[in-house]
Amino acid sequence: xxxxxxxxxxxxxxxxxxxxEVNDVATHFKTPRGLVRAVDGVSFTLERGKTLGIVGESGxxxxxxxxxxxxxxxPRNVVRSGSIRYNGEEIGSAKASEMAGIWGTEMSMVFQDPxxxxxxxxxxxxxxxxxxxxxxxxxKSFANETATELLRSVGIPEPxxxxxxxxxxxxxxxxxxxxxxxxxxCGPKILFADEPTTxxxxxxxxxxxxxxxxxxxxxxxxxxxxxxxxxxxAGRADEIAVMYAGKIVEKxxxxxxxxxxxxPYTEALFKSIPKLALPSHSHLESIPxxxxxxxxxxxxxxxxxxxPYAQPICTEVEPPLxxxxxxxxVAACHFPVGTEAGNEALARNKAAGVVAAxxxxxx
Amino acid sequence: MADKVKVEKAATxxxxxxxxxxxxxxxxxxxxxFLAPWLPFDDYATSHxxxxxxxxxxxxxxxxxxxxxxxxxxxxxxxxxxxxxxxxLGAIALGFLLGGTAGLxxxxxxxxxDTVITGAMSMLLAIPQLVLAIxxxxxxxxxxxxxxxxxxFPSNGRKMIVLIFALGVVTAPVVGRITRANTLVxxxxxxxxxxxxxxxxxxxxIFREVLPNVAPAMFxxxxxxxxxxxxxxxxxxxxxxxxxxxxxxLGNIIVGGQSLLLLGTPHIVFEPVIVIFLxxxxxxxxxDIVRARFDVREAAV
Amino acid sequence: MRALARRLLVLVVVVFFVSxxxxxxxxxxxxxxxxxxxxxxxxxxxxxxxxxxxxxxxVFVRFGNWTKDFASGDFGNYYSVTGSRPVWDQLxxxxxxxxxxxxxxxxxxxxxxxxxxxxxxxxxxxxxxxxINALAFGAISLPNFAFGLILIYWVxxxxxxxxxxxxxxxxxxxxxHFRSLALPSISLAAGQVASYMRLLRSDMIxxxxxxFILMAKAKGMSARRILWMHxxxxxxxxxxxxxxxxxxxxxxxxxxxxIVFTLPGMGRLIVEAISAKQYVALQSSVALIAFFYVGVNxxxxxxxxxxxxxxxxx
Ligand SMILES: Nc1ncnc2c1ncn2[C@@H]1O[C@H](COP(=O)(O)OP(=O)(O)OP(=O)(O)O)[C@@H](O)[C@H]1O
Ligand SMILES: [Mg+2]
Numbered sequence: 001x002x003x004x005x006x007x008x009x010x011x012x013x014x015x016x017x018x019x020x021e022v023n024d025v026a027t028h029f030k031t032p033r034g035l036v037r038a039v040d041g042v043s044f045t046l047e048r049g050k051t052l053g054i055v056g057e058s059g060x061x062x063x064x065x066x067x068x069x070x071x072x073x074x075p076r077n078v079v080r081s082g083s084i085r086y087n088g089e090e091i092g093s094a095k096a097s098e099m100a101g102i103w104g105t106e107m108s109m110v111f112q113d114p115x116x117x118x119x120x121x122x123x124x125x126x127x128x129x130x131x132x133x134x135x136x137x138x139x140k141s142f143a144n145e146t147a148t149e150l151l152r153s154v155g156i157p158e159p160x161x162x163x164x165x166x167x168x169x170x171x172x173x174x175x176x177x178x179x180x181x182x183x184x185x186c187g188p189k190i191l192f193a194d195e196p197t198t199x200x201x202x203x204x205x206x207x208x209x210x211x212x213x214x215x216x217x218x219x220x221x222x223x224x225x226x227x228x229x230x231x232x233x234a235g236r237a238d239e240i241a242v243m244y245a246g247k248i249v250e251k252x253x254x255x256x257x258x259x260x261x262x263x264p265y266t267e268a269l270f271k272s273i274p275k276l277a278l279p280s281h282s283h284l285e286s287i288p289x290x291x292x293x294x295x296x297x298x299x300x301x302x303x304x305x306x307x308p309y310a311q312p313i314c315t316e317v318e319p320p321l322x323x324x325x326x327x328x329x330v331a332a333c334h335f336p337v338g339t340e341a342g343n344e345a346l347a348r349n350k351a352a353g354v355v356a357a358x359x360x361x362x363x
Numbered sequence: 364m365a366d367k368v369k370v371e372k373a374a375t376x377x378x379x380x381x382x383x384x385x386x387x388x389x390x391x392x393x394x395x396x397f398l399a400p401w402l403p404f405d406d407y408a409t410s411h412x413x414x415x416x417x418x419x420x421x422x423x424x425x426x427x428x429x430x431x432x433x434x435x436x437x438x439x440x441x442x443x444x445x446x447x448x449x450x451x452l453g454a455i456a457l458g459f460l461l462g463g464t465a466g467l468x469x470x471x472x473x474x475x476x477d478t479v480i481t482g483a484m485s486m487l488l489a490i491p492q493l494v495l496a497i498x499x500x501x502x503x504x505x506x507x508x509x510x511x512x513x514x515x516f517p518s519n520g521r522k523m524i525v526l527i528f529a530l531g532v533v534t535a536p537v538v539g540r541i542t543r544a545n546t547l548v549x550x551x552x553x554x555x556x557x558x559x560x561x562x563x564x565x566x567x568x569i570f571r572e573v574l575p576n577v578a579p580a581m582f583x584x585x586x587x588x589x590x591x592x593x594x595x596x597x598x599x600x601x602x603x604x605x606x607x608x609x610x611x612x613l614g615n616i617i618v619g620g621q622s623l624l625l626l627g628t629p630h631i632v633f634e635p636v637i638v639i640f641l642x643x644x645x646x647x648x649x650x651d652i653v654r655a656r657f658d659v660r661e662a663a664v
Numbered sequence: 665m666r667a668l669a670r671r672l673l674v675l676v677v678v679v680f681f682v683s684x685x686x687x688x689x690x691x692x693x694x695x696x697x698x699x700x701x702x703x704x705x706x707x708x709x710x711x712x713x714x715x716x717x718x719x720x721x722x723v724f725v726r727f728g729n730w731t732k733d734f735a736s737g738d739f740g741n742y743y744s745v746t747g748s749r750p751v752w753d754q755l756x757x758x759x760x761x762x763x764x765x766x767x768x769x770x771x772x773x774x775x776x777x778x779x780x781x782x783x784x785x786x787x788x789x790x791x792x793x794x795x796i797n798a799l800a801f802g803a804i805s806l807p808n809f810a811f812g813l814i815l816i817y818w819v820x821x822x823x824x825x826x827x828x829x830x831x832x833x834x835x836x837x838x839x840x841h842f843r844s845l846a847l848p849s850i851s852l853a854a855g856q857v858a859s860y861m862r863l864l865r866s867d868m869i870x871x872x873x874x875x876f877i878l879m880a881k882a883k884g885m886s887a888r889r890i891l892w893m894h895x896x897x898x899x900x901x902x903x904x905x906x907x908x909x910x911x912x913x914x915x916x917x918x919x920x921x922x923i924v925f926t927l928p929g930m931g932r933l934i935v936e937a938i939s940a941k942q943y944v945a946l947q948s949s950v951a952l953i954a955f956f957y958v959g960v961n962x963x964x965x966x967x968x969x970x971x972x973x974x975x976x977x978x
Contacts, residue, residue, distance in 0.1 A: 072881060076789070096887070104884030117875040121897045121971075130893070131883040182883065486681045490954040493916030494934070498689060498950045501938040507695030508885045515695060569959070594807040598920040601809060603935045617813070621924070625828065636810045644805035 019246035027083035040246035053233030055242035108188035114175035125163030252329035262331035385645035457531025470546025484536035499529035579657035611620030740944035761929035768849035781864030803858035812851035
């Protein structure tokens, strides 16, 4: 299963289906408090060279989902179910030894915090060459040249000198570039970028995102871009999945999502995007309340307690993911935003002076 | 990152079987040590011919056998435990008196006082502790030629006091360092600063606010310290600087039994070794439990 | 490098006070030190010795002379009925014995403790890990002389596989040399193995939860490579710290084990000096050990700087 391919050799597999098919994947953690349903039935597909944005608040299971797909979670106390097919091959229950042929060469990952995700006591050049030498059987000098080349391509000045430096000698943005170089070294077909810019300041964020874009296009690589900021994926993802409390609540091609978002949670996220056009002190609507406990999630729609559209049925019956006006646009809501039912529900709540199902129960 | 798991959440919150056993053993040993004079044990000088070099469970009435002079090992061990415990407790008390005080003062007042005290402690720590203790005992409690030209032998009492003193002195800097580190942390806490702001006297603050909080750490160190000192006492006995043979200690019983061990009669050596092992294990275990319970960080600074 | 300079300064001060302390050790003896040192001698001889020891001069002159002598390799004399001999004559053959024993113990320690620590960290929580930990806990609680005595009885006396005493120098017979130091080195290593292993384990468990370990895994590195190349090196700082902390215990253990195994090393020398009341020899040996201890600690510090690139360049 371990493939020996060069960095420039991509997209030659004969399998014609989608690159990645994720079907009803659930990942639960056994903890002393009980079973944490961090990911609870997620499905999507990812085509070659495309970008899927996964958006949601902190703690909704984005990282667990990416790690689960890559099979990076430690086996102990983790219950995984569902099917993950990569290039048509089932990897949902693959052991670490079986995943070894996929990690690095087929799928790779960029982490949130460049401060902690690079080995502090290993030269950055070595961190790149080690996977080249391990996977691709290349000579030392070739690996070194490739490392320098990679660093140059991710925009690191003086790469020949920088290869022999340690991570602490790089700034945050530069480290994120290094990490990208490390992740790209063996030419993966899918890159998981888990909040690659959250730890960076705003001006650098855009640079890194553009770099990701550029590398992705050059390499015809698919990408799963994880973020809690709808703004980050707005211009970059082909498709966006909105996650809430371990489930996808809405999924649509990017344009469709922004033009006709259906789920109240998506709407709430949208309202919380910082808009550069507005004066910096303008009011941002943050979403009131907190996500539910994943050990004992509430019945019905998990967002109901914070939802301005919520009606009694929302706390009783879980809404299924159903297709909206456009093909490939699905949302799980009894009273979708912008529909007649949704408007009525919102008006009813406004009239009654309640903001969410929660407050109705309470008072 | 949020998705990191705490692999080891202190599983030692409760005593557990090992904890109970440790506590039981320490209670037993302490009772034996303190009550020895009032318990029906023979003098450790009484020889019994029928117990001469006899192994355990052989001669009736001598469950642990007898030593090379026919002394009942039970008697010998009882007095050995008592003397070793006296040395260990005395030394740890001295070590805490010196080191604890120094550590509290250094950690609380900081600045120059701290520099001087910390410096003094590093000096003491610059000689391996066992070697330092051996040297101290050797020079302080050795026979010497008096002004009358006669050999003067230090009394057994003096020897024990010197031993306690030496072990206490080498314990002090270790205790001092840990106390200082903990004091540094606690004396930065709001309630201490508040007490200071209200004009409370320094010594009052040290005793009322800082000491009670540093105490758990010191307690767990004391438990480990007793264990270390008991082992050190044996080490000093090996070096020929320990208590004299007519004052049995766990250490000198072992040293005395060594030649018989080579001849194939091991119980004189192994019985005190087992006592030391069980005691050290128990103290280590209880120390860990105390540390886990109070979440003591040793190198707090 | 600034940190290293400060360390060196501290070192000088420490060495000064240790010298002062050990050179004055003899003043702590009760009675007349000269008479005690030469219990056999006549009045005149004692007077000579008193002068020899500088006891007729004030403390500072004596300290100065002691330092000068010590620095120039004159460690004083060993007084006996047959006359006085330089202490160095005894130190010289004793030093290698202690050194060999400690070096072998260190090698055994590292060779066993590192793989065990890595393994039990990797398998943290498993049965194997628990067994290793229980053994380590026991080994820490078993004083090294106790372990030595157990080995003497079972391996030496009962099994007759290895010698239980005496020393053979490597130039004499290399095989016998190793055999003569096998049991003492193992006894000395046992407790060290446990403490290195335990600290390495807890450090590695933390390291293994770091993002960069997951990153290495996501790069497709094998578990073995991750453990040895990625996780161990950051933890080696801990190993060095343990080494620094444990040297004192190592030396103390060596002293005792030399006596247990009747090896003619520094420990044995100290015992003989004590029983023959040779305070000059005692004080020279103690000073030598103290300097060795301080020196090794300095080396550990330097290594610390080398291993950690952040400290090295920062
Ligand atoms: N190993 C684990 N054991 C138990 N619970 C876990 C574990 N890892 C994650 N969780 C829980 O799963 C939930 C989802 O975590 P996840 O890290 O995927 O969130 P996220 O969406 O990536 O958030 P963030 O934006 O903060 O990174 C959280 O409630 C978290 O506490
Ligand atoms: Mg995350």
